[in-house]
Amino acid sequence: MNVSSGAKAGIYTTPELKNLLQSMNDLKREVSRFGKGNPDRISYNRLLKNVDSLEESLRTHFRELNTFEETLASASSRRLTRKQRLMLRWLSEGYGEATIYTSLIDQLSEDLGLPKSTVRWNLRGLREANLIRAGDRENKGVPVELTDAGRIMASIVVAGGD
Helix, strand or coil: CCCCCCCHHHCCCCHHHHHHHHHHHHHHHHHHHHHHHCCCHHHHHHHHHHHHHHHHHHHHHHHHHHHHHHHHHHHHHHCCCHHHHHHHHHHHHCCCCCCEHHHHHHHHHHHHCCCHHHHHHHHHHHHHCCCEECCCCCCCCCECEECHHHHHHHHHHHHHCC
C-alpha cells in the first residue's frame, strides 16, 4: 500500500500535503513583500513568526505521515498470520476496555481458544509491526491499544473477512 504521490527524493505523502506546503511557500513570499513595504515591523515579525511556526507544523506532519506509511508497509510486508489477523479483528471489534498485556493474553486465549504461548507470540509480532501499543518490562501497566496503523490494518482485515 503506497499513498505517496512521488518518488522518495521528493516524496509527499498525499497530494494535499504537497499543495499545503506550496501554499505555505506562497504565503511566506507574500508576507516577505508585506514586510518590506509596511513600517510596522512588530506586526510583520509576529506574522512571520506565525507563518514559520505553521510551516514547521506542516513539516512535522509530513514526517509523521512518512513514519506511518513505513509502519504500514512494514506490517504488510511481514504478512500477518491468520491468528494475528484474528487478534487484530478481535481487538478492533470486541475489545473495549483498558487491559494490560498479560491480562489480555489470558483473555484472548480464553475467547479464541488458543494456547497462551501462541497468543503471546502473535501479540509480540503485532507489537513489533507497530500495530499495537502495550507496556513492556520498563513500562509496566500500560493498557494494550491499537495504533493508528493497527486500526487501519484491522479495518482491512475486517473488510477482507479473513
